[in-house]
Amino acid sequence: MLEQFSFVTSVATVAGIYAILAIGLNVHWGEAGLLNFGHVAFFAVGAYTSALLTIASPSASQAYSFGFGMPIPVGIVGGCIAAGIIAFLMGIPTLKLREDYLAVVSIGLAEILRYGLMNENWLTGGVGGIYGIERPLAEAIPFAFYNLFYLGLVLVALVGCYLYTKKLRRSPFGRVLRSIRDDEEAAVALGKETFRYRMQAFIIGAVIAGLAGSLWAHYTTALTPTAFATNITFTTWVALIIGGSGNPKGAIAGAGLIISFREATRYLPDVYGLGEIMPTLRLIFVGVLVIVTIRYRPEGLLPERNITRAEYYNRLESESENL
Amino acid sequence: MISFDPQFLINGLTTGGTIALAAIGLTLIFGVLNFINFAHGEYLTIGAYAAFVANVSLGLPILLSAILAVPVTVVFALVIDRIVFYPLRRQGAGALALLITSVGVSIVVRNLIETIWSSDTRRYDLAAGEAMSILGIRITAVQIIILVTSLLLMVGVHLLLTRTTLGVSMRATASNQSLAMSSGINTEQVVRWTWVIGAGLTAVAGVLIGIDTVLRPTMGFGLLLVMFAAVILGGIGDPYGAMLGGFVIGFVQEVSVAFISASYKPAVAFMIMVALLVWKPEGLRGGT
Amino acid sequence: MSTESLLSVHGLRKTFGGIVAIDGLELEVKRNSITGLIGPNGAGKTTAFKTISGFHDPDEGEIVFDGQDITANSVQAIVDAGLTRTFQEARTFPSMTVFENLLIGHRGHRGEGLLQSTAGVKTYASDERTAMERADQLLDYLQLNDRKDKQASQLAVGERKLLEIGRALMTEPDLILLDEPMAGLPADVTADIIEYIERIRSERDQTFLIIEHDMDTIMSICDKIAVMDAGKKIAAGTAEEIQNDSAVIDAYLGTESP
Numbered sequence: 001m002l003e004q005f006s007f008v009t010s011v012a013t014v015a016g017i018y019a020i021l022a023i024g025l026n027v028h029w030g031e032a033g034l035l036n037f038g039h040v041a042f043f044a045v046g047a048y049t050s051a052l053l054t055i056a057s058p059s060a061s062q063a064y065s066f067g068f069g070m071p072i073p074v075g076i077v078g079g080c081i082a083a084g085i086i087a088f089l090m091g092i093p094t095l096k097l098r099e100d101y102l103a104v105v106s107i108g109l110a111e112i113l114r115y116g117l118m119n120e121n122w123l124t125g126g127v128g129g130i131y132g133i134e135r136p137l138a139e140a141i142p143f144a145f146y147n148l149f150y151l152g153l154v155l156v157a158l159v160g161c162y163l164y165t166k167k168l169r170r171s172p173f174g175r176v177l178r179s180i181r182d183d184e185e186a187a188v189a190l191g192k193e194t195f196r197y198r199m200q201a202f203i204i205g206a207v208i209a210g211l212a213g214s215l216w217a218h219y220t221t222a223l224t225p226t227a228f229a230t231n232i233t234f235t236t237w238v239a240l241i242i243g244g245s246g247n248p249k250g251a252i253a254g255a256g257l258i259i260s261f262r263e264a265t266r267y268l269p270d271v272y273g274l275g276e277i278m279p280t281l282r283l284i285f286v287g288v289l290v291i292v293t294i295r296y297r298p299e300g301l302l303p304e305r306n307i308t309r310a311e312y313y314n315r316l317e318s319e320s321e322n323l
Numbered sequence: 324m325i326s327f328d329p330q331f332l333i334n335g336l337t338t339g340g341t342i343a344l345a346a347i348g349l350t351l352i353f354g355v356l357n358f359i360n361f362a363h364g365e366y367l368t369i370g371a372y373a374a375f376v377a378n379v380s381l382g383l384p385i386l387l388s389a390i391l392a393v394p395v396t397v398v399f400a401l402v403i404d405r406i407v408f409y410p411l412r413r414q415g416a417g418a419l420a421l422l423i424t425s426v427g428v429s430i431v432v433r434n435l436i437e438t439i440w441s442s443d444t445r446r447y448d449l450a451a452g453e454a455m456s457i458l459g460i461r462i463t464a465v466q467i468i469i470l471v472t473s474l475l476l477m478v479g480v481h482l483l484l485t486r487t488t489l490g491v492s493m494r495a496t497a498s499n500q501s502l503a504m505s506s507g508i509n510t511e512q513v514v515r516w517t518w519v520i521g522a523g524l525t526a527v528a529g530v531l532i533g534i535d536t537v538l539r540p541t542m543g544f545g546l547l548l549v550m551f552a553a554v555i556l557g558g559i560g561d562p563y564g565a566m567l568g569g570f571v572i573g574f575v576q577e578v579s580v581a582f583i584s585a586s587y588k589p590a591v592a593f594m595i596m597v598a599l600l601v602w603k604p605e606g607l608r609g610g611t
Numbered sequence: 612m613s614t615e616s617l618l619s620v621h622g623l624r625k626t627f628g629g630i631v632a633i634d635g636l637e638l639e640v641k642r643n644s645i646t647g648l649i650g651p652n653g654a655g656k657t658t659a660f661k662t663i664s665g666f667h668d669p670d671e672g673e674i675v676f677d678g679q680d681i682t683a684n685s686v687q688a689i690v691d692a693g694l695t696r697t698f699q700e701a702r703t704f705p706s707m708t709v710f711e712n713l714l715i716g717h718r719g720h721r722g723e724g725l726l727q728s729t730a731g732v733k734t735y736a737s738d739e740r741t742a743m744e745r746a747d748q749l750l751d752y753l754q755l756n757d758r759k760d761k762q763a764s765q766l767a768v769g770e771r772k773l774l775e776i777g778r779a780l781m782t783e784p785d786l787i788l789l790d791e792p793m794a795g796l797p798a799d800v801t802a803d804i805i806e807y808i809e810r811i812r813s814e815r816d817q818t819f820l821i822i823e824h825d826m827d828t829i830m831s832i833c834d835k836i837a838v839m840d841a842g843k844k845i846a847a848g849t850a851e852e853i854q855n856d857s858a859v860i861d862a863y864l865g866t867e868s869p
Contacts, residue, residue: 035422093597094597094601097600097601099419100418100419101600103359104359104548104551104596104600105597105600105601107548108548108551108593108596109597111593112590115587115590119584119586119587164729168729171722171728171729172714172722172723172738173723173724173725173727175711175715176715178707178711179704179715182704182705182707183704183705185698185702186702186703187704187715188666188686189664189666189686189695189697189698190695190782191686191689191782192687204725234426237423246706276441280437281434281438283430283434284430284435284438286430287427287430287434288431290426290427290430291407291431294420295410295411295424298420306706306707306711306760306762307711308710309708309710310760312710312714313743315732316739316743
């Protein structure tokens, strides 16, 4: 019983982290219409930065040269900031590009980053990676409850990201983003500085992904470059497509579904002797699901919902009463 | 001052030749259908594995296997288009819906191949090639085959594009679809033949790579970004540009080991592509 | 009384690669007028609109709007100065509601900044209130009130045209450039749009510069018409004067007769 409970907890934690990733990607794609296929790059930057900021100074035998031993909150904030900076640098040349070109460039940049992670041993520990990353409050919480505690941490972060992106959706900033997504030239014709809005959306989504990365680093306590391959980007995209893009609830639902599916099928194989091919069968199923979803229900499970005039008015009235 | 090693030239040309073959198809499809086909790498893999079935499972000689791989791949490409892309085109789906769908297709095909043949590397049943030395440059029989085949096929493509009505129609549609349609060109037919030529050339590239190295289910997908780089370098929709782009990328990749760590070699193509898209998106040959 | 020129274009020149799109264009638009801009296909009319509204920078020439030189200004600066442009295809934001489409038009909304939107409504309540009140007023004026929460893509084409004009009105323009407003509209809807344009001109003190191919519209609605061909103005005047101008007739020969 305890074993199953522990299993569910760990699946929920992974699902929660993917949900945060998906919410970040939703800001890119669902709100701003940015086809970002390099999302894993922000996740990786967040993870490695938080790890390097919090880990102890390395001994001579270790490949990496930096370790600052800072408290974990500093690491997490640092991870978010680093992801934002990377987004800014990536965004300058790429956000002017047509959407499908952005897809190709973003993968290219994410791959270049991954090669950097693998080769720059002095920074990242190379292929061997970084290990022994601290877990927050590891001494204070009894071992039996630690995973539950961490799940709680992830859920708090998830709720925070959800509430923030929901707030942005209803805000004037969110309106301008959607207008740029719908028709950039028309938005320009109304006097909007479209590049600035896209860049800001890009950075916000990246910071959220960086947060997911930091949480991941302190959960797994070890990082290697192979963990940051394109399948993370792909899984996040599938979560968004299936769950419903343009809708933060959809991002969460999609992540929950995909991860549950993945973990549930991990233990199925022994029944039918399909063990060896289960991973690929699973992926085939997911691929077919994507194709079918785009064809027959492109809006996903929880479609984007328009905000009514009444809702805008209520918001204005209720919040200004508190002035 | 790095001394120029002509070995780079040979290696670059052979790598470049296969990339160029695959890139021609990708650029034509983008030009004619106006979407970036993320499943394009899988035609390379399908071609390689089809030849594997013929050569290793059925015991046929490699040349025959290579030739058989082409229609098999073409049929796959046409079937995939008919059941997946065509319905979307007909309902007016945009380039992005097609792009995301093609990602789904690539996942399905790649994993289907892995399900059947596992992720182990495979090899063709070939007599081991000897390396020769010409003017101090080491070249194997396989590399000669790759070079000759690529060049012959490219000449063939050139003749097709310039001497046949179909070829001219393809170029016209690739550069300006609405104009082509209003001039009475049957675009659905052009589309079909684009798949045929594109997938066929890519299948050959797959077999050549399989001959030169090994087969694995990710072989096509792994080269996808490199193919994109070649297409963008040469200018989208421009088959000659794709040929040029393929050779340039192949060459630059090989030469790069003299300047940067060899473990970054695959990333070189990405860097070129990113740099191009940012500074000169119309490619080396400029706009049409 | 001096003729109050709201917009003056002098010696405007714009080339793309080797192609001369605008070749020494001269144009005057009087305040509170409805001025037409016509010409055969390829004459450079839309390019002129794009250059005047700031989408292109001219190679040579001068554009003076409301006494201000806006020649090299950005689109945003030009919109702020009071000049707004619409598109041929009624490019309303398809996934957004009618109400939202109008709200976006409101200029200088402080809430649109990321910091303010993050901080919350309190930091931009007055701008939001003003924008919503103005949008409400336009909803009534354009009779789109019952569709305010519908997605713009669900509107009929005539309603979308009206919405686009409404959205342009939200920017508080002095001059609106309408690019082929009647394109693709059935005849009865055209009459409605014409009526709206005239009402907006007189009731809201607006000025319009309209590109049109539909000659009936142009002749009935425009006070003055300028004719372009090959990047230049070849004639200007009232509808009768244009119809009898030999240069105009030559330009249209073989395409359509005015």
